[in-house]
Amino acid sequence: MTIAFSCIIFCMFIPAYLAGVSKSSKVKYNNESPRDHISELSGKARNAHSAEQNCYESFPAFFAAVIAAHWMGNDQLTIDILAIIFVLSRVLHATFYLTNKGTLRSIAWVAGFASTIALFFAG
Secondary structure, eight states, X not given: OOHHHHHXXXXXXXXXXXXXXXXXXXXXXXXXXXXXXXXXXXXXXXXXXXXXXXXXXXHHHHHHHHHHHHHTTOOHHHHHHHHHHXXXXXXXXXXXXXXXXXXXXXXXXXXXXXXXXXHTTOO
């Protein structure tokens, strides 16, 4: 398994962690109706939920880009480095979301988006 494929697997766990952060808030969570608590979230828990949703939005493009880069036979080292950049940017994005650092969060998002685009041209 390449490093880039390992990065895909790692990225699958980021939203799960963020979901745990949002569900561990003081808002009552009901597993029978798991989305009802979202409207009552605030602060860090609300930001965790928003970061979780953003992970779901960015993951499909990253997944497709890694698969395409491998399929096109692009340079493996370049693919791996770009995938690592994406993972680091997503971890930083979530961290900055949880700590209310909007400008840094946006910069991290742009870095992740740019690495995803670059994967399509990693040859």
